[in-house]
Amino acid sequence: MNTPKSRILIADPDPDVSETLQLYFSANGHETQTVPQANDIIKTARQWQPNAILVSTELTDKNPYQICRELLEDTLTAHIPIIMLLHLDERYVRLEALETGVDDIVTKPIDIEELRLRVEAAIRLSTLRMQV
Template identity: 40%
Template structure:
């Protein structure tokens, strides 16, 4: 499993650097932000598994940062632990009402904070809220979003899968494979941010399988740009020889080495104008079939 990613939002450099050093030593990837606006921008670029958020910030306060995270479809699932000087009951209640997962008061016990971070991340994964590798919404959150989607108009659903991912993992290993999943999640976020809206949803259904829920009007362009950019940019994950020859040698089921194409992205796209759906199961099944047809067409 890849390292969990923390974002520390704290304008006191002594505290933020201390937390970065400590949590790096505990095996976390740690990113720092000194301002609320910086935290929101960084969260859009790379999804953290958890945010430790100071309430008193120089631009917008932590309450506003949390409110913005909770009202954005793509960040509403991220666990937030408030870190503050305040110890008033009303302040704690305000944070919890906004959807914060926990609250710790300065000066704090670093071991206690570590346990709260561990518990919040474990709870999110146990409840199928987030994927442990990408930090993106997973199982139950995807289902909840689909149930909302099917009652609306003008939506589109995309089922995305990375072709030849397993062969890449067999040859290059788990760490390199996790880097590809992280790259894919970041790419989905970039393209949807550019062409879609803040209400669009990106989920990680598990393994090499992702989903996007967006509007019917933008879905086609998002699909095309994702396929083009992924197929080009994923090549940086291969060594020079594999890139140059356009394939790699990978073991088949019997262990015999054979040519395997470089990874590419297959995307199945469905919407109410292309199909009729009775329930969310039909949305996912038909989209998966469209994705398999897309993969077959690419291979052909």
């Protein structure tokens, strides 16, 4: 099920990954915006108000887990679902991401269709929570 005109913020330092995700989500009816650095995520999220944020653990200019905590503590962004893109499929990495409070995790290499379905599910749940 497609969630039309949902906004997805993609934060990944790899331009190939960002472009692939941007093209795929756009082709599936979503608006997308990319940021290559962690320092741009909060500012962009506050201004653009996406319906979901994808955050790569490969961001190096700031700790991606800290960025997620800041997004979850900010009243302007706390309602936005966050999905972390993990570069390692190690238990400690998955646990650290989940302990941060993110809504979901996906391990690279990314199954793009699975990611889309997870993003759309997170957006649906977020929309339902906001209606209650």
